[in-house]
Amino acid sequence: MMRVWYYVLAACAFSTSAVAQTSPQQYPNQLVHIVVPSSAGGVSDALARTIADKVGANWKQAVIVENRPGLAGTESVARSSADGYTLLVTSNGHTVINRINKNLPFDAVNDFTGVAQLASVPFVLVATRSLPVSDLSGLRALARTTRPSLTIAIPGIGSSASILSELFKATAGIDLLDIPFRGAGESEMAVQRGDVQLLFMAANIAVSMIQAGAVKPIAVVSEKRIPRLPNVPTMAEAGLSQMTYDAWFGVLAPAGTPKPIVEKIGADIKQVLTMPVVRSALEQQGFEVRFSGPADFNATIRRDAARYAQVFKAIQAPGK
Structure with missing residues (x-):
């Protein structure tokens, strides 16, 4: 009987510990990794480093950016612990990964959850x-x-x-x-x-x-003309109104990351994006700051995946 109670108490202790580890009030209490599946100097990399610098300062916790180009970088995040300590900064190209690559060991939509859309690039x-x-x-x-x-x-x-x-x-x-x-x-x-x-x-x-x-x-x-190119029409103005496209960039986490943690990260990123120094820096790099939280961002990801699946259905995936 004593042995039974020992295991019950041990299970309760483990459960309490697990809850504490995922408590948004305590997150983050260790190093946070942001993986960028492209080389240093690219658009995703620039965004990731801007966000990492400011959100890390607010968290009083180290946030490092790791460049792991290609599918290996994306897969490494999909296979990471779903605890909020490994994140991915990527583009809307993420939504077509499974359409254009055959037999991948991960699903770019279902193995991730959206945390925050950061910006778009015309x-x-x-x-x-x-x-x-x-x-x-x-x-x-x-x-x-x-x-x-x-x-x-x-x-x-x-x-x-x-x-x-x-x-x-x-x-x-x-x-x-x-x-x-x-x-x-x-x-x-x-x-x-x-x-x-x-x-x-x-x-x-x-x-x-x-x-x-x-x-x-x-x-x-773009929906409107670019201020630095005032004489160049939009696709709609030029006669192709159906040509709409949002080249978004955003933060993803492994599927199963606790919702309170996802929402906290999203809220903290939103706060960073409202900082005048951050908005100015991103706009000078050509970004249009466009934040959306987990629910809206997940809807965008799934909508784009369905749309681009139709666009790419005629493209032969490697290995076919």
Whole structure:
């Protein structure tokens, strides 16, 4: 009988300890890791480091950013303990991971939970200077009559530019030949040299290249015009109102992370994003700060996963 009570008391003690470890009042009480599944210097990396610096100071706890490029980085978070101490900062390309990669050991939607959407980045469709059109209607007409097809740079299948390219082809009713590159830098150089004719480029990079005359703009993928490119129309203004896209970036945690912990992290990140110094820094880097909490962000993730599954259904996944 005494042995039975020993095990009952031990189980109660363990349960109490587990609850204490997940108490939002005590979180975080140890090092927090933020994994970025891309190389240092990219968009996700810049966001992660900005958030880590400020939220770590508020928590009075060390928060470190680890660059683990590719699927291995994403999988490492999916397989981490669901306790809030390992997080992922990634882009909306996360929602197509399982669509474009065969037989992955994790599910990019169901093995994660949304914590907070941080920001969005407008994109600009740019063309090499030698392309004999300067607006969307001219581009669509040229694409329909050009054989072989006009080319568009793809800085990694599943990247924001990759998703945009597929959406654009489907929405505009044109065919473009995808030219894959290992990253944004290589694709940007290719369109500057004229090796490739088109590219969807993040606005913060596109602005400087357009102003330098290295490429020419066709249209902006955004709800409104970009202040630094006041003469470049949006896709809707250029006649393609169905071309909508939100290149969001956000924080995810492993599925099963306690809801109170997820909500606390989200609330603390929201507080950081309201800081004038943070908003100013992000806006100077080309971000549009757009916070949404766990419930809304999870809805966005699932909606985008369903939408882009249809867009990418014609793309042959590696290994098929």
